[in-house]
Amino acid sequence: MRVQLIHPPAHVNPKALTALRPSPPLGLAYIAAALREAGHDVSMLDCLGDAPTQLTPEGPVSRIGLRDDEILSRIDRDAPVLGITNMWSYAWPALRQLVSKIKNCFPEKIIVAGGEHFTGLAEVSMQQAPIDIIVLGEGERIMNELVGKLEAGNFDASSVDGIVWRDGDKIVMNKRPKGSKAVDEIPWPAWDLFDLDVYNEHRFLPGTYMGKTVPVLATRGCPYDCTYCSAPNMWERRWAPRAPVEVADEVEFYAKEYGATHFPFQDLTASLQRKWTVDFAREIIKRNLDIKWQLAVGTRCEIMDDEVCQLLYESGCRTLYFAPESGSDRTRKLIKKKMKREALMSAVESTVKAGITLGIFLVIGFPHDRREDLDETVKLVRELARMGVTDICVPVFYPIPASELYDDLIASGRITQCDATLLAPMTAHLPILTEERNYCEHVSARELNFYKYWIVANFYGTSYATHPELMTRMAKNFFKNEEESKMETFVLELKKKVLGSGTGNARPDTRGPNSPTPKKRVPRAPERKSEKTGQLIRLRHAG
Ligand code: B12
Numbered sequence: 001m002r003v004q005l006i007h008p009p010a011h012v013n014p015k016a017l018t019a020l021r022p023s024p025p026l027g028l029a030y031i032a033a034a035l036r037e038a039g040h041d042v043s044m045l046d047c048l049g050d051a052p053t054q055l056t057p058e059g060p061v062s063r064i065g066l067r068d069d070e071i072l073s074r075i076d077r078d079a080p081v082l083g084i085t086n087m088w089s090y091a092w093p094a095l096r097q098l099v100s101k102i103k104n105c106f107p108e109k110i111i112v113a114g115g116e117h118f119t120g121l122a123e124v125s126m127q128q129a130p131i132d133i134i135v136l137g138e139g140e141r142i143m144n145e146l147v148g149k150l151e152a153g154n155f156d157a158s159s160v161d162g163i164v165w166r167d168g169d170k171i172v173m174n175k176r177p178k179g180s181k182a183v184d185e186i187p188w189p190a191w192d193l194f195d196l197d198v199y200n201e202h203r204f205l206p207g208t209y210m211g212k213t214v215p216v217l218a219t220r221g222c223p224y225d226c227t228y229c230s231a232p233n234m235w236e237r238r239w240a241p242r243a244p245v246e247v248a249d250e251v252e253f254y255a256k257e258y259g260a261t262h263f264p265f266q267d268l269t270a271s272l273q274r275k276w277t278v279d280f281a282r283e284i285i286k287r288n289l290d291i292k293w294q295l296a297v298g299t300r301c302e303i304m305d306d307e308v309c310q311l312l313y314e315s316g317c318r319t320l321y322f323a324p325e326s327g328s329d330r331t332r333k334l335i336k337k338k339m340k341r342e343a344l345m346s347a348v349e350s351t352v353k354a355g356i357t358l359g360i361f362l363v364i365g366f367p368h369d370r371r372e373d374l375d376e377t378v379k380l381v382r383e384l385a386r387m388g389v390t391d392i393c394v395p396v397f398y399p400i401p402a403s404e405l406y407d408d409l410i411a412s413g414r415i416t417q418c419d420a421t422l423l424a425p426m427t428a429h430l431p432i433l434t435e436e437r438n439y440c441e442h443v444s445a446r447e448l449n450f451y452k453y454w455i456v457a458n459f460y461g462t463s464y465a466t467h468p469e470l471m472t473r474m475a476k477n478f479f480k481n482e483e484e485s486k487m488e489t490f491v492l493e494l495k496k497k498v499l500g501s502g503t504g505n506a507r508p509d510t511r512g513p514n515s516p517t518p519k520k521r522v523p524r525a526p527e528r529k530s531e532k533t534g535q536l537i538r539l540r541h542a543g
């Protein structure tokens with residue numbers, strides 16, 4: 001069957017104080033690869049990659065990418081199924097308008113949606129836009145079963161586990177299949193359907209930019225149940241690692257076939273098992289690949305001792321982020337972080353000693369936070385700075401759909417299911433927090449603003465006073481346009497804003513509705529054979 005997948009435009013808040021940049025949709029690239037392996041004819045409409053410098057103000061945020069009329073003109077007339085992704089709920093208010101326009105123009109097409117947002121707010125999304133089917137959670141197996149059955153005709157939606165569909169006016173949610181541990185069966189992402197050179201050129205990539213980049217994923221899910229995170233709903237509380245050899249094969253393939261030298265991992269938490277982490281590092285070292293990599297989204301710290309960190313550094317790992325979220329034992333307990341202070345401090349020591357750039361993720365203003373909790377965070381960041389930590393990130397808490405705290409705040413009536421709530425992540429990095437965006441019961445927005453800047457000043461003040469070499473490095477990198485830390489990324493993004501990187505228009509549509517795959521740079525991933533059976537590795541259906 002012919003399927004067109006759509007990567008919507010990105011949204012940024014031009015006033016936000018953040019180093020975050022859009023990035024290529026790894027999840028959608030996996031869906032494309034799975035559909036292609038099942039024999040379907042897949043094309044990709046990359047609304048960001050096709051207009052990376054086209055900035056369109058849309059209320060409090062700005063869109064980067066194609067405008068709606070340009071997107072509609074690029075819809076594949078011959079594809080009966082359109083698949084659309086959305087990872088971030090803050091993008092939904094804009095995206096639902098686009099979905100409605102697509103359905104108005106192409107009422108006969110089946111719109112299938114997937115991604116973190118749709119998994120967290122499936123019914124709401126179906127009520128607010130003419131989506132036909134939502135695939136919940138991990139999508140490869142469910143999407144293959146769905147499209148296979150649509151192609152076979154006589155489609156019975158109730159027979160596909162893990163989808164939400166329309167039965168007349170009713171919205172029906174089928175039961176979700178159990179997540180599979182057989183992650184090595186999943187075909188490598190179809191990066192050949194994207195122009196990753198464009199993402200590299202604009203540094204639209206996760207983490208700090210350290211050279212020609214391809215994002216990768218080594219594991220799926222996370223066994224923890226932190227109250228502010230939606231991962232338990234998205235992936236169940238499972239952790240499924242790929243075989244270290246498999247991940248190294250993929251990295252080596254991009255290094256050899258695309259000349260990539262940098263690999264940000266998008267895992268929720270890759271370094272959960274000491275043995276897996278050591279085996280992976282040794283696999284990379286054995287292959288003598290001249291690469292750099294990082295865990296761009298944060299990872300658990302418990303296994304990080306001297307031996308592990310030295311091996312990681314030797315294998316090219318240059319940046320890690322630990323996420324204690326707070327210096328307060330009370331807060332960490334209440335958010336179920338299950339991270340002991342001793343484990344954190346010893347991991348920090350080993351990581352810094354190995355020469356790996358370390359950043360720390362913190363959050364202030366959790367609903368239960370008190371001044372004394374925030375004071376603990378102030379003390380913690382001073383100590384971390386003295387120990388050689390390079391960066392901190394301190395957004396003010398905002399509720400994420402399908403997380404425990406989100407449901408609590410809805411239940412208590414503190415928030416309602418509305419656009420303002422969804423847009424909260426977009427305002428979390430604004431210079432000043434206002435009371436209506438403050439979800440903390442014990443500390444006012446004015447005080448939280450004070451604490452945010454007091455924590456940042458204490459960290460960077462102590463850091464540069466005790467590690468002046470970090471300032472010299474930043475100055476050097478500023479002129480070389482290089483970045484080795486979030487602060488350096490932030491400063492370079494400011495430079496880009498001030499010097500103006502120039503806004504451009506959409507790239508010419510090289511695809512014409514009838515040419516499925518345009519010329520791309522990353523070659524198509526090879527077919528893989530199982531070492532044991534010699535058989536081609538194939539994705540088997542769920543259940
Ligand atoms: C990597 C990551 C980042 C990276 C880059 C993300 C990127 N573009 O790829 C960075 C660090 C930039 C980032 C930033 C932020 N992130 Co983030 N991020 C993640 C993380 C940890 C992993 C995403 C990932 O790669 N997963 C692996 C792939 C394979 O999974 P997937 O994308 O979900 O795709 C699968 C399914 O969803 C489904 N699927 C996906 N698309 C489609 C389409 C179809 C048609 C179908 C059928 C199926 C399908 O199938 C795929 C394969 O199984 C997720 C948590 C998670 N999902 O695991 C949080 C997460 C998405 N991030 C989150 C947030 C809030 C943010 C920030 C807003 C935080 C902040 N305030 O700054 C910023 C926003 C940045 C921005 N640019 O605007 C929240 C979003 C919650 C929500 N509902 O909005 C999440 C869920 C974290 C959490 N649990 O709270 N993030």
